[in-house]
Amino acid sequence: MSVTVVGLLGIGILLFMLLFLGMPVGFTMAVVGFGGFWYLISFKASLGMVGSELWNTFSSYGLTMVPLFVFMGQICFYSGLNERLFKATHTVTGHVRGGLAMATIFACAGFAAICGSNTATAATMTAVALPEMKKYKYNPALSVGSIACGSTLGVVIPPSLVLILVGLYTGQSISKLFYGGILAGFLLAASFMVTIVILCWLHPDWSPRGEKRTLEEKIKALPGFFEAFLLFALVMGGLYAGVFTPTEAGAVGSILALIISVMRRTLTWKGFTAAVVDTLQVSCMVFVLIAGAVMFSRFLALTRIPFDIADWVAALPFAPVAILGVIFIIYIIGGALMDSLALLLITIPIFFPVAEKLGYDPLWFGVIITVITTLGAVTPPVGASTYVVAGIAKDIGLGSVFRGVLYFLPAYIVCIILYMAVPEIITYLPSLIR
């Protein structure tokens, strides 16, 4: 059997184990990588590869930023920062038609700027924003759709766990990827808001106006924005100025989040321990995914499949944009079936060399595939965010959540077209960093 056939067989076994055994993605990649390496080299070499890659990945300095950024987000989550952010935005925009839905998107974007977790954002926003929207008799599908789609911003707006992994896996600067995600993420948030405006214009009964707040009330609500802004400015400003590395940014952000929470007396000991345990679990999941992906890519490199595919695709008589379109469609379908983190780690070794061979900017490609895979968080059958929202909003139902998400799909499509037509949306800010 040729090495290429072995490689293709390995990919086939990987997909079978993922889909039919329901085995965790990280374990599956590690097992297939181990088996493939064993077949192509030897059992002893394969065992050695597993031991050394496991140790090298777990003790990698680059990966230490993962628990620290996750910890920062978890502290903010357990101290109710996103709740305060929503209330502050609600006070300012509540009187506008669709203002509550816009406040939800704004709060999601703000929380995404300090926490990279889709599901944490979806859970809090459903608990906090949905009762308010119900109170003002908002259309249920619009309400849950805005929460589910807003929660996906966490993956695009830095600090984002997915962007960290894309950076580590492709050897790109994390700071530059973070800066690439800023305009892309905020453009997505803005397009969600435009969607709400259009929907409210078409269906005025979907989102009645709330009561207008006094200037004093609005000023009093300002601290709700301040904490999130301070954390975001500190992390991104420090990275931009080169004051600290991404790992240190995560640590400084965690410390500041902790100080704010303690000073405001919003974080209990129980909340703190829950933040620690959640951080450990999310970080461990990421470390295992990376270790598995490294083992799998060691096997793939032996088969030369990624390079062969890149050469083959580059030689195809199609325009690069058409090939890119096919890759994006694969990501959309894959994202609907699998978590974005796992999908990216499995496919990057295959598609990243293709994109490079076609002449696309690696940073641009990294950010745009991140945006595309986030769609999977709100599309059936997996759609993690939609399940979280539907799980909490039991009276509204999963069908309404998916219907609500449908209203926002054009916004995603418009943004992806804009990123392709104007790559500077992604590449401009990173080009300013040294």
Added chain:
Amino acid sequence: MMNLIASMERMSRILNKLLIAIAGLFLVAMMSLAGANVVLRSFGVPVKGTFELMGLFGAVVAAFALAKTQIERQHIAVDVLIRVFPAGVKRALCVVKYLIGAIFFILAAWQTGQLGTNLWQVHELSETLRIAYFPFVYAVSLGCVMIALVLIIELLKVFNGEGETKS
């Protein structure tokens, strides 16, 4: 069989609680260390060996949370198809899944343990602080042992008609 599973679960619960507490302390230590280094560096006195300590602490954080993450089903899996399979098929697939997982982590634990012993025997030390690597490599090995134990418990539960295939 039920007694065996119950006592294995009890042991796993106690050990995991301990490991999670240690991992939590290492997480807080990582945060404090990196934060202190940023502050002290601005005064021209960076914390010596931060780079290597962060990596070693990170290994403990991830390894000691391995089993707990599995218990809480936090490792990402694709269960779209599994959910629609009949109970019998689901059970057979679960046996294969847990068996493969347990064997893999036993091998990984053995191999990282071997790596730790080798590093111990050759007195391999970190460059700046001259800290021995082997305790941290053993920690990763212990994490693999613990997750293998959890997977074996899950496997026994499937044989016993319990666990995720029960419904």
